[in-house]
Amino acid sequence: DIVMTQTPSSQAVSAGEKVTMSCKSSQSLLYNENKKNYLAWYQQKPGQSPKLLIYWASTRESGVPDRFIGSGSGTDFTLTISSVQAEDLAVYYCQQYYNFPLTFGSGTKLEIK
């Protein structure tokens, strides 16, 4: 199974600040045939269902604000929020869809100071 490791488990930032969170996979998620990384990021706000933010490691889902930026390749990935807003209070999960069993990271909880 591919193990997804997210750090930090939580962080607190002030509105307007930049925040980065890491996701590492135990094996490469880069599919050589199409050069795509099979890595997605989700946002789960309190009391809500998860929402897809980013797929292929760096492609923003339709309607997602451009302050959310995904980067990385292979086994190391990062989600950056360029200027955090109060409504970004949530837990962020990475997930690999390279192979079964599909696996998620344990999440990074973003708190707003």
Add this chain to the structure above:
Amino acid sequence: EVQLVESGGGLVQPGRSLKLSCAASGFTFSNYYMAWVRQAPTKGLEWVASITNSGGSTYYRDSVKGRFTISRDNAKSTLYLQMDSLRSEDTATYYCTRDDVYYGFAYWGQGTLVTVSS
């Protein structure tokens, strides 16, 4: 508008069975893989099972293999999860998701809570 509406959750004793349903609308159901993802109280997300668009192939996490069965009725645009021999560790909110194979889980239902307790 894509909608996924789960039903069938509730309180069940250990060892008993429960069947979840997910009614899909707003897209051509038979064109998409579907999946169930669960979340234990205060815990993270955990993929449970996926099914191909035709229903011809299914995939499960090890901990539910042999106990859970994912299925679909494309004529009714409905996804199912039959859960047998339930254990306390199966207690979770179960989400129905559209498994866009190349993009991740693009759409999620509101979830249905399953509590396994005596």
